[in-house]
Amino acid sequence: xxxxxxxxxxxxxxxxxxxxxxxxxxxxxxxxxxxxxxxxxxxxxxxxxxxxxxxxxxxxxxxxxxxxxxxxxxxxxxxxxxxxxxxxxxxxxxxxxxxxxxxxxxxxxxxxxxxxxxxxxxxxxxxxxxxxxxxxxxxxxxxxxxxxxxxxxxxxxxxxxxxxxxxxxxxxxxxxxxxxxxxxxxxxxxxxxxxxxxxxxxxxxxxxxxxxxxxx
Amino acid sequence: xxxxxxxxxxxxxxxxxxxxxxxxxxxxxxxxxxxxxxxxxxxxxxxxxxxxxxxxxxxxxxxxxxxxxxxxxxxxxxxxxxxxxxxxxxxxxxxxxxxxxxxxxxxxxxxxxxxxxxxxxxxxxxxxxxxxxxxxxxxxxxxxxxxxxxxxxxxxxxxxxxxxxxxxxxxxxxxxxxxxxxxxxxxxxxxxxxxxxxxxxxxxxxxxxxxxxxxxxxxxxxxxxxxxxxxxxxxxxxxxxxxxxxxxxxxxxxxxxxxxxxxxxxxxxxxxxxxxxxxxxxxxxxxxxxxxxxxxxxxxxxxxxxxxxxxxxxxxxxxxxxxxxxxxxxxxxxxxxxxxxxxxxxxxxxxx
Numbered sequence: 062x063x064x065x066x067x068x069x070x071x072x073x074x075x076x077x078x079x080x081x082x083x084x085x086x087x088x089x090x091x092x093x094x095x096x097x098x099x100x101x102x103x104x105x106x107x108x109x110x111x112x113x114x115x116x117x118x119x120x121x122x123x124x125x126x127x128x129x130x131x132x133x134x135x136x137x138x139x140x141x142x143x144x145x146x147x148x149x150x151x152x153x154x155x156x157x158x159x160x161x162x163x164x165x166x167x168x169x170x171x172x173x174x175x176x177x178x179x180x181x182x183x184x185x186x187x188x189x190x191x192x193x194x195x196x197x198x199x200x201x202x203x204x205x206x207x208x209x210x211x212x213x214x215x216x217x218x219x220x221x222x223x224x225x226x227x228x229x230x231x232x233x234x235x236x237x238x239x240x241x242x243x244x245x246x247x248x249x250x251x252x253x254x255x256x257x258x259x260x261x262x263x264x265x266x267x268x269x270x271x272x273x274x275x276x277x
Numbered sequence: 278x279x280x281x282x283x284x285x286x287x288x289x290x291x292x293x294x295x296x297x298x299x300x301x302x303x304x305x306x307x308x309x310x311x312x313x314x315x316x317x318x319x320x321x322x323x324x325x326x327x328x329x330x331x332x333x334x335x336x337x338x339x340x341x342x343x344x345x346x347x348x349x350x351x352x353x354x355x356x357x358x359x360x361x362x363x364x365x366x367x368x369x370x371x372x373x374x375x376x377x378x379x380x381x382x383x384x385x386x387x388x389x390x391x392x393x394x395x396x397x398x399x400x401x402x403x404x405x406x407x408x409x410x411x412x413x414x415x416x417x418x419x420x421x422x423x424x425x426x427x428x429x430x431x432x433x434x435x436x437x438x439x440x441x442x443x444x445x446x447x448x449x450x451x452x453x454x455x456x457x458x459x460x461x462x463x464x465x466x467x468x469x470x471x472x473x474x475x476x477x478x479x480x481x482x483x484x485x486x487x488x489x490x491x492x493x494x495x496x497x498x499x500x501x502x503x504x505x506x507x508x509x510x511x512x513x514x515x516x517x518x519x520x521x522x523x524x525x526x527x528x529x530x531x532x533x534x535x536x537x538x539x540x541x542x543x544x545x546x547x548x549x550x551x552x553x554x555x556x557x558x559x560x561x562x563x564x565x566x567x568x569x570x571x572x573x574x575x576x577x578x579x580x581x582x583x584x585x586x587x588x589x590x591x592x593x594x595x596x597x598x599x600x601x602x603x604x605x606x607x608x609x610x611x612x613x614x615x616x617x618x619x620x621x622x623x624x625x626x627x628x629x
Contacts, residue, residue, distance in 0.1 A: 063576065065545065066591070074592035081598050082605030089609030094616055152519060153588035156538065160589040161598075170519030230505055231545040234587070 065231045068238035076242035077161075083249025088257060104274030115267025116260055133191055140184035143177045144216070150174070175223060182216045185209070204251065211247050214240035285324030298324070305478045308553075309490055309500040322485035329484060330385050330393035332422050333367040333432075336415040337408050337442040337451055338399030342433035343369050345470035368410065379411045382422070390425035394483070397429060397436040401457055402449035419457060428462040428489060429454060432476055434572055437465035437496070444578035455496065464489050465496040469572035472549055475501040495575065497547070506543035506569055509551035512536065530566060540584035541568030548573040 062070075105111060122130045148154055151174035159165045169177075189209050192199045199205070218240050222233035248254065288298055302323065303316035311319075335343070347370070366382040373381055385393060397419065405414035413421075423429060431454050434440035442451035455463055466475050479498055482490050490498040507513065515521070515535040522529035522536055535541070543551070546569050550561040562569055568584075571577040581591050 066576070066580070069589070070591040073590055074597070078597055078601040082601035082608075085602050085605030086609040086612075089606050090612045091609075093610050093613030152521065152537070153586075156586045156588040157590055160585070161595060168519060171517050173519075225505065225508060230507070234545070 063231070063235075065235040065238075068235040068242070072242045073238055073245075076245040080245040080248060083246075084254075084257065087249050087254055092261070099269075099272055101272075103272045105271050107271075109268065109271070111271040112268030113264055115270075116263045119263045119266075133188060136184045136187045136191075140181055140188065143181040143184065147174060147177045147181055147216075147219070151177075171223065175220065178216055178220045178223075182213065182220065185213055185216065208247075208251050208253060211240075211244050211251075212253070215244055283325050288324070302481075305474070305481050308474070308478055308549075309482055309498070311482070311486075315486075319481065319485040323481060330389035331396055332382055332385055332393060332426075333370075333396045333398070334415075334419060334422060335368045335410075336397065336399030336401050336419070336436070337449065338433065338435050339441075340369055340398075342398040342468075342470040343367075346473045346476060375411070379413075386422060386425055392427055393425075394480075395419075395422050395426040395429045395461075396432050397454050398432040400435040400439045400442040400451040400453055402442070402451050404450050407449040416457060419454065423458045423461055426461055428464065428483070429458055430476075430479060431455075431463060431465045431467070431496075433471055434467040434469045434575075434577065437467040438575035440467075440469060441578050443576070462489055463496055464492065464498065466501075467495075467497060467573040468548060469570070469577075471573070472501065472553060472555070474553055475549060493547070497573070501549045501553075502547045502573060504547065504549065504552065506546045506548055506551045506563075510543055510563055511551070512563060525566065533566075536563060536566075536568040538586055539568050540582060540586055542571030542574075542577070542580065542587060543569040544587050545580075546571040546574055 122134055146169070149158070150169045151171065152168035155165060155168045168174075192201055192205070192209075215237060218233060218237035221227045222230060222237045225233075227233055228236070244253075248256075299316070299320050302320040306312075306316040306319055366378065366385060368378075371378055371381070399408075399415075401415045401419055402408050403416070405416055408415045410418060431437040435442055435451075436454045439447075439451055439453045442449060443453070455465075464479055466479060468475070475498065478501060479490055482488070490500055493499050493502055495502075507516075510516075512533060512535045515533075516537055520529060520532075520534040521538045522534045523538060524530065525539065537544075541563065543563065550569070551563070554561045554564070570583060571580055574580070581589055
């Protein structure tokens with residue numbers, strides 16, 4: 062069995078199993094653990110609605126923080142959007158998703174995929190540079206850096222594989238798939254679960270504050 | 278002693294001009310990345326070469342490799358060279374049959390001990406009764422023929438990597454030649470079939486320079502198998518622009534767009550098809566509208582469906598993923614319920 066066969070067969074399959082099982086494990090493990098209802102009378106009759114509104118309103122920092130957070134906010138947006146587009150809109154990825162789900166949609170031209178991948182990697186580097194230069198703000202742990210590396214690897218290997226640089230194409234492709242497999246397996250058990258948690262944590266904050274009549 | 282014709286004599290008798298022969302030599306020399314002066318030296322050495330002893334063994338194969346070399350639409354220097362060298366022993370082409378044929382092989386092995394080349398097409402079954410010639414199993418014949426050989430050249434993917442006979446479930450327990458012969462230099466010229474120029478290029482270099490070409494990590498001559506077909510494909514710009522044929526009869530197919538989505542294996546295949554092309558440079562599979570099968574790569578028949586793209590995951594349906602989702606949900610919910618009970622219990626104790 063070649064490295065490529067291993068990568069796109071057992072390795073990616075096992076990682077997807079871990080990903081799916083892990084996501085459900087984490088989601089239900091926390092969501093079933095609901096806290097008891099707050100029995101006090103809400104100060105805002107529309108508290109629930111305003112609480113859910115927070116999911117969207119917190120997508121951008123309050124104006125007071127614009128100056129101090131604009132760098133990482135913009136970079137984070139650039140990173141998330143370009144990464145999402147690279148994941149779901151370039152043809153080789155669509156082919157992989159189609160092979161798994163049967164769903165298919167038109168892809169972006171590959172040169173745009175390269176541009177988006179490059180932008181994603183550049184913004185990720187911009188974000189780690191801020192983290193490294195502001196240790197007091199981030200109070201980083203080893204896990205933060207491990208996560209950064211695990212996110213950066215698929216972008217790096219994907220760009221290298223596409224451009225046919227570095228090792229032979231089939232080896233780079235195998236390394237790209239293996240790095241994606243590592244990301245899938247790591248995702249549910251790391252801070253990368255924020256892909257799901259952000260909805261619940263924002264809503265929970267919004268609900269709690271709205272119940273007390275705090276404007277957020 | 279009777280006069281033994283040189284390769285030059287053979288070419289002249291077939292009406293091949295010196296100009297055409299020199300062209301062949303310079304092409305071969307440049308393909309093999311040999312120094313500029315080598316072409317002339319190769320021409321002189323080749324034309325003076327007397328028939329080298331070559332034993333061609335055909336095992337579990339389809340004769341396609343021999344066909345590729347001999348069925349060119351016009352007599353080429355490639356197939357003339359092939360005719361010139363292949364006379365000692367070749368099941369399909371030799372005039373002799375039965376015991377006389379086997380006798381010719383044994384005689385060639387004895388008379389040219391240490392000097393002859395063994396060319397093999399076809400894989401070798403480890404269930405030895407699956408393929409025999411004159412009552413001799415392929416494995417035994419290979420071992421016997423290689424004992425005093427100078428080198429082994431595997432012609433085609435079957436002898437180089439096992440090819441189609443090795444494809445699952447491999448009912449004959451076939452193996453490539455390299456699994457059996459360990460003590461001789463081996464050159465793999467894979468392909469299903471291999472390119473005629475790659476075969477003759479290797480032989481020409483051996484005849485003129487007395488050495489085998491530089492090989493890659495899969496034992497293939499770098500000169501012919503060092504380039505990725507996708508990199509050399511004339512349809513590559515369509516790949517970069519995102520213009521793909523979705524079916525074999527859509528507009529994209531008619532316009533000659535990239536065949537990646539139709540299962541083309543060019544991105545993971547190394548061969549000279551895209552630049553040397555077939556039938557005297559007329560065309561190659563992608564140019565004729567079909568994706569590359571990856572036939573010069575090990576295990577190409579089990580690399581997934583012919584029409585599945587390179588990016589396809591190879592693990593069947595999503596049943597196990599569904600089961601994983603259910604298992605994860607059950608475990609998560611179970612853990613949360615247990616945690617709640619424990620919490621309630623602690624509360625009761627505190628209250629009590």
